[in-house]
Amino acid sequence: MIISSSRNTLRQLATRQARLFTTGAGPKPIPQFFQGASSTPTNTILNFVPQQQQWVIERMGKYNRTVKEGPHFIIPIFEKIRSIHSVKESVLEIQPHNCITIDQKDLVIDGVAFIKVLDTFKATYNIDDVDFAINELCQTRMRTEVGNLKFDDVVKNRNELNEKIKDFINSASLENWGVECIRYEIKDISKI
Structure with a gap:
C-alpha cells in the first residue's frame, strides 16, 4: 500500500512538472550546450534531470x-542548480575569420567544431565561456596553420588542417x- 501510494505521488509530481513545462507557467527547458549564462530550472525539492543532461549543484555557494x-x-x-550541461555531442559554429597564406593570399575561413562535455565540474568552474574559448582557439590555430602554407596547399590539405586543429583544441x-x-x-575557404 505504501509503495503504490509513493509511486502514485511520484507520478503526480512528474505529471505536474511536465504540465508546467508545456504550459510555460513553470521552469523553462534549457536546450543549449553550455548553460552557465542561461536561466536554470526552479528548485522544487524533487527535480527530474532529463536524459543526456547533468546538473552541477552547489550547497551554500560551494x-x-x-x-x-x-x-x-x-x-x-x-x-x-549552478549550471546545466548537455552531455550530447554538440555543434559549435566557428565564426568566419581572415587568414593570410605564406604566398600573401587573403582568405576567409569558417568551420564547425563538434564537441562533447566529459567533465561537467571542469566545464563549470575552470572557464567562464567554453564556446567562446573554443571559437578563439580554432581561429588562432587556423591562422597559424594557414600562415605556414601556400593557397594551393590549404585547399588540398583540408583534412590535415582539420586534424591539426582538432588535436590542438x-x-x-x-x-x-x-x-x-x-x-x-x-566549411568554406574563400579568397578576399
Missing part, C-alpha cells in the same frame, strides 16, 4: 555534487575544461 538523469532531491534555500580543452573536440571541419 560545489556539492553533479547529478545525472533521473529524480533528485535538491533542498531549496541551501542548494541551488583537445590539448587545451580536454584536460583543463573537460570538453572534447570530436571533429573539426572547415
Whole structure:
C-alpha cells in the first residue's frame, strides 16, 4: 500500500512538472550546450534531470555534487542548480575569420567544431565561456596553420588542417575544461 501510494505521488509530481513545462507557467527547458549564462530550472525539492543532461549543484555557494538523469532531491534555500550541461555531442559554429597564406593570399575561413562535455565540474568552474574559448582557439590555430602554407596547399590539405586543429583544441580543452573536440571541419575557404 505504501509503495503504490509513493509511486502514485511520484507520478503526480512528474505529471505536474511536465504540465508546467508545456504550459510555460513553470521552469523553462534549457536546450543549449553550455548553460552557465542561461536561466536554470526552479528548485522544487524533487527535480527530474532529463536524459543526456547533468546538473552541477552547489550547497551554500560551494560545489556539492553533479547529478545525472533521473529524480533528485535538491533542498531549496541551501542548494541551488549552478549550471546545466548537455552531455550530447554538440555543434559549435566557428565564426568566419581572415587568414593570410605564406604566398600573401587573403582568405576567409569558417568551420564547425563538434564537441562533447566529459567533465561537467571542469566545464563549470575552470572557464567562464567554453564556446567562446573554443571559437578563439580554432581561429588562432587556423591562422597559424594557414600562415605556414601556400593557397594551393590549404585547399588540398583540408583534412590535415582539420586534424591539426582538432588535436590542438583537445590539448587545451580536454584536460583543463573537460570538453572534447570530436571533429573539426572547415566549411568554406574563400579568397578576399
